[in-house]
Amino acid sequence: MATFRVGRFLGVLAGAVAILAVGVYAPATLLGPLPAASATPADSLPTADAAGPVLGENGASAVILSGDTAPFAIGGSTDPLPMASIAKLVTALVVLDAKPLEPGAAGETRVIGTEDYQDYIDYSRDGARTVVVFPNEKWTQREMLQALILGSSNNHADTLARWAFGGVDAYLAAASSWLAEQGLDTISVADTNGLSPESRGTAADVTRLAALVQAEPVIAEILANPPSALVNNRGVTNTTAYLAEDGVTGISRSYTDEAGVCLLFTASVPAPAGSTETEPLTFSAVYLGSPDYDTLEADVRALMASAAAGAGTVPLIEKGATYATISTPWGATASAVAITPQERRAWATHDASIDVQLDDFSTGSVGAIVGSVTVATTGGEHRSRLQLDRAITDPGALWRLTNPVPVIGTLLASLQE
Structure with a gap:
């Protein structure tokens, strides 16, 4: 009978383990995946x-580059503030949404009625901006928009609302819906012309409004070609003009006691010599609640100086x-x-x-x-x-x-x- 030898068994077992280890260890280490880098x-x-735009600390301000969908710089308050006559641009856009007009076309005619004339009398008496009208005059849609945008006519804002929507209340409902559709959630209008301090918005959303204004061909055309006269050769002063020598093109410039001085504008600054960029830097900016025109001018000039420094490109x-x-x-x-x-x-x-x-x-x-x-x-x-x-x-x-x-x-x- 064979005898069991412990030493021999252990030797065989150790050999088997060694062979098994080599058989597993070598393939595992030589062929297995490497640890990640x-x-x-x-x-x-x-x-x-790069240095950013220089914005004032008064009120609220914001800047948006042409083609962008959101402002890239905001100064001052981020709360909705009264926006004065900038509200008239909402009126113009909402009216054109309901009553489209081709560039250069006159559009439909509005006969000045009793309410329209009374608005002119009332706003004139209160010292608000107006463009004169008389009963039974015929104003085309284009002429009403010119009086509204260039002359900042408070009475024409109401007249356009009645003409397009049948009444101011109906216009306000349409404007609320339109603003929501555009995603301008912080802008609200309580009237057609911005005399109410409840017509307000944040600087961020108002700069986005500027982009919509520029994208509307009729408004862009009106701003680019101020008329010498309207109905019956009636003159209209271009209230939007501001610091044109500095490359500024005003869209809306106004003042009320509650809103302070408000300015919405576009601007263009040429690319510096030697820059890889050949196109000018174009942007829109807004100032809400500036305390006076001297402060506004200083703030705008500082912004334009910073724009000149930032007109080139950097990697x-x-x-x-x-x-x-x-x-x-x-x-x-x-x-x-x-x-x-x-x-x-x-x-x-x-x-x-x-x-x-x-x-x-x-x-x-x-x-x-x-x-x-x-x-x-x-x-x-x-x-x-x-x-x-x-x-x-x-x-x-x-x-x-x-x-x-x-x-x-x-x-x-x-x-x-």
Whole structure:
């Protein structure tokens, strides 16, 4: 009978374990997935830190670049404030929404009635701006809009509302719906002309209103071509004109005791010599609640000076710039660099924020895409993919065999996914 030998058994068992270990360990370490590379964002991200627009501290103000959907700079109060005759632009837009008019066309005719004439008498007596009318005169839609926009005629605001909607109350209901449709949630109108302090809005939304005004061909045409006379050769003073020598084109300029001085305008500043940008910097701005015209003028001139400094372009994302440093457990290093350059008007980059997103990877060839960088401004997001500036290769058999913990740990983690 064979005898059981403990020593021999243990030797065979140890040999079997060794063979099994080698059979599992070697393939696991040599063929298993490598641990992921780690990334460290660059200490100093290569984006411009341009100065922003200079806005006053009085009342409320805001600036929006042409083509943008939101202001990129806001000064002073963020609460809705009385907006004086800017409310007349809401009237003009709502009327044109209900009664479209082709550029250059005269439109339908309104015969001045008793209520229209009484408005003229009442507003004139109270010292409010008016354009004279007489009973039974015939005013075309275009002429009424010219008196409203250029002459800031309070009586014509009411007349347009009656003509288009049958009455002021009906107009106010239509205006409320129109403002909601445009997403101008902070703007509310309590009358047609802004004499009521309850016709108010935030500077942010009023700058967006300026964009809608500029997009309406009839209003843009009226502002660009002030008439010399209206009905019966009646003169009309262009109340919107303001600091034209500085590149300012007024849209609305007015004053009430409750609203203070209010100005809504567009402006254009040429790109500086040597800039990659050839088009002028165009934008809209609003000032609500300025205490007086001297303060307003100083604030507007300071804004225009800052616009001249910000009319050029600066890089938001630089091609080839490093946005992250890549390292691996086996000592390989590389940089994640941007592929696509992105630039922005210098004026609009002062509030830029940056976000770097990297993929999970272990190795990669030169130029391999490993993530992206996004620079966000209020005017939108600007993005570039990131690529490796040098290859990250497999560390080889020796490192794998002598570093079982990270390799096998990665393998086990992958099997659990």
